[in-house]
Amino acid sequence: MTETNSNNAGLSAPEETKSSRGDAQTSKNPRILNIPNQITIGRLLLSVVIFVILVIDNYKLLDANRNLWLNISLVLFVLAAATDFLDGYLARKWNMLSSFGRIADPIVDKVFICGSFVLLVKTCTLIAPWIPVVIITREFLVSGLRGFLEGRGLPFGAGSMGKLKMLSQSITIPLVLFYEANLPESVSMKNLIIVLLALTILLTVGSCAQYIVRARRLLREERIRDDS
Secondary structure (H helix, E strand, C coil), X not given: CCCCCCCCCCCCCCCCCCCHHHHCCCCCCCCCCCHHHHHHHHHHHHHHHHHHHHHHHHCCCCHHHHHHHHHHHHHHHHHHHHHHHHHHHHHHHCCCCCHHHHHHHHHHHHHHHHHHHHHHHHHCCCCCCHHHHHHHHHHHHHHHHHHHHHHCCCCCCCCHHXXXXXXXXXXXXXXXXXXXXXXXXXXXXXXXXXXXXXHHHHXXXXXXXXXXXXXXXXXXXXXXXXXX
């Protein structure tokens, strides 16, 4: 999940970063399966387990144990989100920054967050189908901009709204799971979820606009340098 830094700098996007491993100089001969990268892979595996639980719930197969399994997926989500900070912290502390981590971390974050929102559409009626569409579209657009600009040698790290967006998503998803598992009749909890979803969408769209404006500025500055 890292909108903060890649391999893995904190609860942060997907994508959103020029990863913590990307911002620092990568080690010349890093082991691909070093501990930070293993943690990143572990987050992907946790995501798969969460997705399996949600898919089973979507087919109404959890029955009487639904609350238990949704609470298990909640705990797994929080654990996976915590690893997004841990792998980046360890990679920097132990000088294990690697190209693999820089690439894998934001990809895992996108799978983790976008996959959760997609599968929660049928789990929670408060999440309309267009919400994950907006989130996924934004991720593709920003990732494309980042790849294009960094391919031209222009820095395109995480923006402030991108980090807030990632934080909002990482809070909203576990609260949705908690609501469905434990307080489905709570009006106050329902209203809180609606507010968080609205905030997530605003930050998703706002951060995308922020990246587009920054991309235009960087390209304009590059053109001015080339003309001078």
